[in-house]
Amino acid sequence: MIAKVIVDVPSRQTDRPFDYKVPEAIEDWIEVGSRVGVPFGGRVLQGFVVGLSETATVDSSKLKAVAELLDPVPPLLPDMVELSEWLCAKYCCSRTQALGVMIPAALKGKEERYIGIEEDVETVLLPEALKEEIRENGGWIKLERLLRSFPEHAGSVKEGLRSGMLAVRSSIKDRLAVRTVLTVFPLEDTVAMAAAKQAMPRSAAKQITVLEHLLEHPYPVAMAQLAKELSVAVSTIRALEKKELLSIREVEKERDPYGDRSYERTVPLALTKEQEAVYSRIADVIRSEHHFTMLLHGVTGSGKTEVYLQSIQYCLEQGKQAIVLVPEISLTPQMVERFKGRFGTAVAVLHSRLSDGERYDEWRKIRSGRAVVAIGARSAIFAPFRHIGLIIIDEEHESSYKQEESPKYHARDVAVRRAKQHGAAVVLGSATPSLESFAAASRDMPPGAPSPLLPMPSRVSGRPLPEVEVVDMRSELRDGNRSMFSRKLHGELLRRLERGEQSVLLLNRRGYSTFVMCRSCGYTAACPHCDISLTYHQKTRLVRCHYCGHAEAAPGQCPSCESEHIRYFGTGTQKVEEELAKLFPGIRVIRMDVDTTSGKHAHERLLSQFGERKADVLLGTQMVAKGLDFPYVTLVGVIAADTSLNLPDFRAAERTFQLLTQVAGRAGRHHLEGEVIIQTYSPEHYAIAKSQQHDYAGFVREELRHRSVMAYPPYCRLALVLMSHEQLPAVIAASDRFAAEIRELAQHEGVLVPLSSGRPRAVEVLGPVASSIARMKDRYRFQCVIKYRGSVDVSGMVQRVLQSLLKETAHRGVQFSVDVDPQVII
Numbered sequence: 001m002i003a004k005v006i007v008d009v010p011s012r013q014t015d016r017p018f019d020y021k022v023p024e025a026i027e028d029w030i031e032v033g034s035r036v037g038v039p040f041g042g043r044v045l046q047g048f049v050v051g052l053s054e055t056a057t058v059d060s061s062k063l064k065a066v067a068e069l070l071d072p073v074p075p076l077l078p079d080m081v082e083l084s085e086w087l088c089a090k091y092c093c094s095r096t097q098a099l100g101v102m103i104p105a106a107l108k109g110k111e112e113r114y115i116g117i118e119e120d121v122e123t124v125l126l127p128e129a130l131k132e133e134i135r136e137n138g139g140w141i142k143l144e145r146l147l148r149s150f151p152e153h154a155g156s157v158k159e160g161l162r163s164g165m166l167a168v169r170s171s172i173k174d175r176l177a178v179r180t181v182l183t184v185f186p187l188e189d190t191v192a193m194a195a196a197k198q199a200m201p202r203s204a205a206k207q208i209t210v211l212e213h214l215l216e217h218p219y220p221v222a223m224a225q226l227a228k229e230l231s232v233a234v235s236t237i238r239a240l241e242k243k244e245l246l247s248i249r250e251v252e253k254e255r256d257p258y259g260d261r262s263y264e265r266t267v268p269l270a271l272t273k274e275q276e277a278v279y280s281r282i283a284d285v286i287r288s289e290h291h292f293t294m295l296l297h298g299v300t301g302s303g304k305t306e307v308y309l310q311s312i313q314y315c316l317e318q319g320k321q322a323i324v325l326v327p328e329i330s331l332t333p334q335m336v337e338r339f340k341g342r343f344g345t346a347v348a349v350l351h352s353r354l355s356d357g358e359r360y361d362e363w364r365k366i367r368s369g370r371a372v373v374a375i376g377a378r379s380a381i382f383a384p385f386r387h388i389g390l391i392i393i394d395e396e397h398e399s400s401y402k403q404e405e406s407p408k409y410h411a412r413d414v415a416v417r418r419a420k421q422h423g424a425a426v427v428l429g430s431a432t433p434s435l436e437s438f439a440a441a442s443r444d445m446p447p448g449a450p451s452p453l454l455p456m457p458s459r460v461s462g463r464p465l466p467e468v469e470v471v472d473m474r475s476e477l478r479d480g481n482r483s484m485f486s487r488k489l490h491g492e493l494l495r496r497l498e499r500g501e502q503s504v505l506l507l508n509r510r511g512y513s514t515f516v517m518c519r520s521c522g523y524t525a526a527c528p529h530c531d532i533s534l535t536y537h538q539k540t541r542l543v544r545c546h547y548c549g550h551a552e553a554a555p556g557q558c559p560s561c562e563s564e565h566i567r568y569f570g571t572g573t574q575k576v577e578e579e580l581a582k583l584f585p586g587i588r589v590i591r592m593d594v595d596t597t598s599g600k601h602a603h604e605r606l607l608s609q610f611g612e613r614k615a616d617v618l619l620g621t622q623m624v625a626k627g628l629d630f631p632y633v634t635l636v637g638v639i640a641a642d643t644s645l646n647l648p649d650f651r652a653a654e655r656t657f658q659l660l661t662q663v664a665g666r667a668g669r670h671h672l673e674g675e676v677i678i679q680t681y682s683p684e685h686y687a688i689a690k691s692q693q694h695d696y697a698g699f700v701r702e703e704l705r706h707r708s709v710m711a712y713p714p715y716c717r718l719a720l721v722l723m724s725h726e727q728l729p730a731v732i733a734a735s736d737r738f739a740a741e742i743r744e745l746a747q748h749e750g751v752l753v754p755l756s757s758g759r760p761r762a763v764e765v766l767g768p769v770a771s772s773i774a775r776m777k778d779r780y781r782f783q784c785v786i787k788y789r790g791s792v793d794v795s796g797m798v799q800r801v802l803q804s805l806l807k808e809t810a811h812r813g814v815q816f817s818v819d820v821d822p823q824v825i826i
Contacts, residue, residue, distance in 0.1 A: 004051035033076035044170035093407035106176030106360035298456030300665020320389025350376030466674030520563035592620035631670035735768035761790035
């Protein structure tokens with residue numbers, strides 16, 4: 001048997017399957033998707049089996065053998081190995097990267113070397129202490145430990161290896177093991193235990209105490225817990241084991257991040273007519289076992305979550321599994337509680353705030369079949385289920401579903417691909433769908449074909465959408481109000497404080513001030529590694545780069561002209577918090593941004609405090625705009641709606657409309673009516689005007705008109721190729737060469753024509769130009785944007801050009817990054 005193995009080496013030259021002989025002993029164990037240790041370049045490295053055959057591509061007698069099988073059950077299912085091929089072809093990544101993104105960090109094994117004594121070899125020259133240490137460790141000791149314990153015997157070890165007295169063995173060690181706990185098991189023969197207790201002398205009082213406890217509670221218990229509860233030493237329990245009155249064994253204990261909480265079981269709610277119609281459509285697709293993607297367009301508060309829950313229940317009744325993706329910032333305790341409350345321990349939760357161990361154990365629950373529902377952020381799309389029936393992507397418009405490191409996949413596209421493999425239903429849910437999804441769902445369907453668009457235009461129980469008032473901050477300024485709060489917002493905040501109600505304030509910018517500038521000479525504090533200004537953080541008195549993390553003390557005087565007229569411009573969340581304290585003495589504010597939520601349970605702690613009404617105002621960046629449902633929130637204020645509107649991004653208007661609509665939906669979700677106040681310097685902009693009217697359809701019409709004129713998605717697709725190098729001439733030369741070759745290739749294939757020509761297959765290459773942030777982390781950056789339409793394999797074209805360029809020494813050191821369907825172009 002020959003195994004085709006992708007070896008875990010981050011190099012384009014080795015990004016292909018290598019043939020290895022499979023030892024007879026593991027032939028019945030090894031499968032496609034197995035993780036193996038294989039000899040490679042003088043080392044033993046981790047690899048993944050992507051194929052098995054009886055023939056090799058080279059002379060099989062020259063093949064090396066698989067060194068070890070790392071898992072009795074393959075971590076990757078065959079459909080995921082196939083999916084990795086698709087990821088490589090679409091997103092221009094290596095096969096190693098595609099396979100690596102599918103497994104937890106705990107399984108990303110590393111090589112470890114062991115030293116042992118060769119059999120039947122004279123070892124008289126080796127120090128006795130060294131030989132004894134090796135024997136006590138079962139004949140093999142980790143090289144790292146040997147060097148640490150016997151630094152004085154380095155020469156003896158080297159001589160032993162040279163002469164053949166010592167042997168070296170390599171093995172792959174996982175970064176994290178299954179967690180085990182030493183557990184005490186009482187004897188099944190309680191009569192014998194009782195008799196032994198009676199026969200014990202009074203001097204063994206502690207041992208008697210342990211036996212009495214185990215006779216009263218005859219079930220396994222963690223040894224550490226037993227010792228603590230009875231105030232006895234571990235040696236006391238060990239002594240009873242030697243007398244064979246109990247046994248101590250290692251027992252696997254899962255790291256359950258939610259094990260210390262209890263969730264009240266909930267029952268399905270009665271559905272409205274709108275909800276029932278959507279649920280029926282989803283159930284039909286699940287039952288049909290034919291892949292179909294649907295867009296659930298429901299306003300905030302329309303009851304999408306209940307539709308999700310009941311659709312999942314139906315999926316489970318059909319003997320299938322379900323995946324639910326939510327944006328990382330929406331994965332709140334409230335969301336987890338809803339799913340755990342409905343499906344209990346059958347739910348596995350996967351997100352970045354879990355430890356590696358917790359994520360590993362949640363993944364193992366899925367792989368073993370003990371969990372049938374996975375809820376998590378984008379990486380949960382790779383949950384190793386065998387029979388997927390339903391994939392739900394909530395808030396599908398969120399840019400966080402796009403991974404920014406290679407492989408730069410979009411979870412929405414991966415979901416559709418996995419659903420095709422399994423014959424599953426895909427439900428994309430949002431109050432403000434992305435224009436690409438909305439355009440795809442709104443296309444004319446063949447006669448008799450069901451529409452992919454599932455509308456839910458009304459809130460549950462007929463509750464009205466909150467009234468939205470737009471305040472023109474230019475008028476406030478003309479009237480002498482220089483505060484960051486308009487008179488209207490100030491008055492409404494005061495009213496909520498008087499009534500004991502709560503408010504949410506959104507400012508999509510963290511920190512204290514946007515930039516630091518000298519009013520004498522115009523100097524601006526900038527990052528020495530990136531072409532970007534530094535943001536001032538008052539709590540730490542630091543100015544920090546939000547791209548590379550560089551931080552330095554805030555200047556007391558201008559480093560350029562030594563003037564003391566240093567001023568802080570712009571507004572960040574810290575500054576708003578300080579201003580609230582000045583204007584409303586005694587106000588209780590919870591601030592949520594990257595700076596305050598870096599701790600593991602920080603999100604949960606802050607939101608719990610707000611839910612318990614321990615604060616009057618929840619202030620934050622976009623993480624307060626989604627997934628929150630608090631009954632006493634009756635006011636939402638947007639401090640500066642223009643923050644995202646003026647970014648150099650063709651999606652700026654769409655993102656602004658989505659953010660304003662989402663945050664407005666936090667108000668008036670229960671028995672109290674809600675109100676929204678949007679402060680802006682551009683009240684006439686259609687993104688703001690349409691969000692005031694809750695007019696998604698009107699916004700789409702206007703935005704599509706702009707996109708059509710400029711030929712941007714959904715009227716085409718994009719690929720962004722970014723090139724970077726420490727030397728400016730090198731990156732300019734590489735980017736010019738890349739652009740010339742991709743144009744030449746497109747010309748050869750007859751597709752290099754302007755998109756405005758109306759041709760069904762067309763490619764345009766824009767650039768190369770300097771990126772909007774021309775230098776980041778001391779590397780100069782140039783980019784090309786490729787626009788294309790129709791069945792053009794742009795990913796394949798880019799890969800062919802890059803393979804050609806990377807072979808040339810002239811472009812050595814240039815880093816190429818390919819982003820297909822980019823969400824951000826910077």
